Amino acid sequence: MPPPVFRFAPSPNGYLHLGHAYSALLDFDLARERGGRFLLRIEDIDATRCRPEFESAIYEDLAWLGLTWETPVRRQSEHFSAYCEAVDILSAQGLIYPSFESRAEIARLVAAREKDAPWPRDPDGAPLYPGTAKSLSLAERNRLIASGAPFALRLDMEAAIARAGPLAWREQGAGPAGETGEVVARPEAWGDVILARKETPTSYHLSVVIDDALQGVSDVVRGEDLFWATSVHRLLQQLLAIPQPAYRHHRLIRDEASQKLSKSTQATGLRELRAGGATPTKIRQLVGLP
Template sequence: MTVTRFAPSPSGRLHLGHAFSAALGHHRARDAGGKFRLRIEDLDPSRCKPEFVEGIYEDLAWLGLDWDEPVLVQSRRTPAYQAALDSLKARGLAYACFCTRADIAQSLTAPHGDAATSYPGTCRGLPDDPARRASTPHSWRLDSARALEFAGLPSWTEEDGRTFAAKASDIGDAILARKDAPASYHLSCVIDDAASGVTMVVRGGDLRPSTPIQRLLQALLGLPEPAYLHHALIAHEDGRRLAKRDLAPTLAAMREAGADGPALAADVLAGKLPLGFGFSDA
């Protein structure tokens, strides 16, 4: 059975790009007689607001998109993330990182730093220290070298038949959890996709770079491998990608202006976009 999902973060109102991704995932599931799941990615309390959760429900209903219950809400899933993190720690695949964002930024601009590396590995292999052991890490990171020894370099095939083979540089010592968040995007995504039985991940092409680390985590945690469909992005006519932070025109504003939701969903699926918008490769 085909199971897809739409997984927005309630940090603002949905825009046309969200409508395309949701409609595409809904279409792929319903056309195959499968299920369409909804996930609320609300692990960042500083950005996520209850009113935006309600807005997600309103916008999807207006588009004519229904979803199969239950809705998965990430803020209620802390025990599942902790169990996965504990499993990785127990096998020596995760380590405590005491670096702040400022520390990392400074190390990457130093003469010996590699600006192309997301994290220089400062805390990897630190000797045991009682004071450090008693302090709270800023984050927990994947020991990518050990992880790759255990599982090897991952690969995946897109729905269009293209096969991608990851390189070690695609992965790095990714953050798995922070002291202010029980799980990173990467860890929560693979845990929740498996919990919801997702068989096809439908998401924007801008998230394709996330796939190597997520495929590696799936292998390490014994989770099933879904198919992937990374779609083109909807952008402004001048090429700028739609983003909440840039106050992209919202679905709520389109609704208030008199647009027909189901017709809009059908149009974007057919590649017919409102004036001022176009598709952009990620």
């Protein structure tokens, strides 16, 4: 039986903080305890926010923590062709359609609909897609694409669920409300999710399942904020006929206001803690690891 494969997959759009340290160390510790492999993957599909200096800092911070990983490191921006192949497979199944509304137009559509009643939102709090692009004729879609209009490729969630059937996953950790064990997947809660855009031929949901499959990842260990995203990932795995890894979602490291640490809120980075005299042992203590 091959050894288990774990991975830590940060995005180089800011400096790592204690939340990243906890996830990386937990992955690394589990791999070592089980005689497995530990991979580092750089999720850099967002060309507007990802920067080389942040990627270099990831390597530096993780090495300082005492982590080692296999090389070469997989960088998503170097593998767009693999994601395009997956889009082609789903398109051939009739499960993808282009939508042409801008973010501002979608916001206006949601606001108009909420005049009567609250519009449904996904587990992250974002409104479900309210547009009507799915009903456009093939000729109209082709006309808009030929005109150079920006577009997003969305998964026809109703058709995808009908094709895949009921899904579940075995949770080895716990979800936000303590969900564990056999968890029923509910991809419908996400609506017609975006799988790719005209300017970026993939998305987080699509690239993460493709990468895990191609890298032979057996165990996905990540924060509980991604717990319900697993529903979409299970759906894509089923539709693309790729293996399902084991899942373990862990607690989040939070600040004094009980908010999860985030790059967007300028959470104190590992670099700052190191500059202030913190040691790798101290970091382990701060995140509650032995």
